[in-house]
Amino acid sequence: AQSVTQPDIHITVSEGASLELRCNYSYGATPYLFWYVQSPGQGLQLLLKYFSGDTLVQGIKGFEAEFKRSQSSFNLRKPSVHWSDAAEYFCAVGDNTGKLIFGQGTTLQVKP
Amino acid sequence: EAGVVQSPRYKIIEKKQPVAFWCNPISGHNTLYWYLQNLGQGPELLIRYENEEAVDDSQLPKDRFSAERLKGVDSTLKIQPAELGDSAVYLCASSQDRGNTIYFGEGSWLTVV
Numbered sequence: 051a052q053s054v055t056q057p058d059i060h061i062t063v064s065e066g067a068s069l070e071l072r073c074n075y076s077y078g079a080t081p082y083l084f085w086y087v088q089s090p091g092q093g094l095q096l097l098l099k100y101f102s103g104d105t106l107v108q109g110i111k112g113f114e115a116e117f118k119r120s121q122s123s124f125n126l127r128k129p130s131v132h133w134s135d136a137a138e139y140f141c142a143v144g145d146n147t148g149k150l151i152f153g154q155g156t157t158l159q160v161k162p
Numbered sequence: 163e164a165g166v167v168q169s170p171r172y173k174i175i176e177k178k179q180p181v182a183f184w185c186n187p188i189s190g191h192n193t194l195y196w197y198l199q200n201l202g203q204g205p206e207l208l209i210r211y212e213n214e215e216a217v218d219d220s221q222l223p224k225d226r227f228s229a230e231r232l233k234g235v236d237s238t239l240k241i242q243p244a245e246l247g248d249s250a251v252y253l254c255a256s257s258q259d260r261g262n263t264i265y266f267g268e269g270s271w272l273t274v275v
Binding site for chain 2: 084091092094096140145152153
């Protein structure tokens with residue numbers, strides 16, 4: 051069955067520190083992969099996506115993610131976190147039918 | 163360009179009452195989605211439309227939920243009657259076609275008391 055696992059429910063990092071949010075997926079074919087961010091009371095904003103090609107994907111707000119087929123992972127990274135990055139982050143997997151399956155999310159807290 | 167627009171943003175109703183949510187997708191987007199997001203969870207697909215046709219409604223609880231997308235543009239999601247467990251965020255999303263990037267609205271936050 052298709053699924054997405056975000057192992058870390060809650061992560062706290064200091065402002066200026068680097069960040070890595072983990073995402074593992076289970077999918078029968080080559081997946082489309084996404085990272086979305088959700089601020090409190092808001093909808094989901096797309097950070098970046100992987101459909102094919104270069105496995106290192108650049109997104110908005112200085113985020114990047116790397117698709118590793120051998121590890122079934124699509125981890126999100128940022129070299130230096132800003133206080134405004136505090137939010138809920140969702141990894142999702144999909145295909146050409148348009149249906150997305152989301153992970154449970156990781157809450158990021160940023161310490162001053 | 164305007165994003166996906168949803169209304170109302172917030173709704174509080176008593177159980178057994180009906181409620182409806184409206185969604186206007188991004189102009190030119192043929193595929194429209196309704197997702198349900200429970201507190202502390204990721205969104206789950208309720209229904210997907212391609213133009214005016216519901217092509218995937220397998221997760222829609224049809225005893226109390228209904229949806230329509232007349233003329234293949236705006237869409238309405240209705241719950242009748244609402245139950246306490248329906249308290250959640252109802253997210254509308256759209257994409258140009260299936261398989262393209264999906265863009266989400268800000269959600270309609272429902273509280274059933």
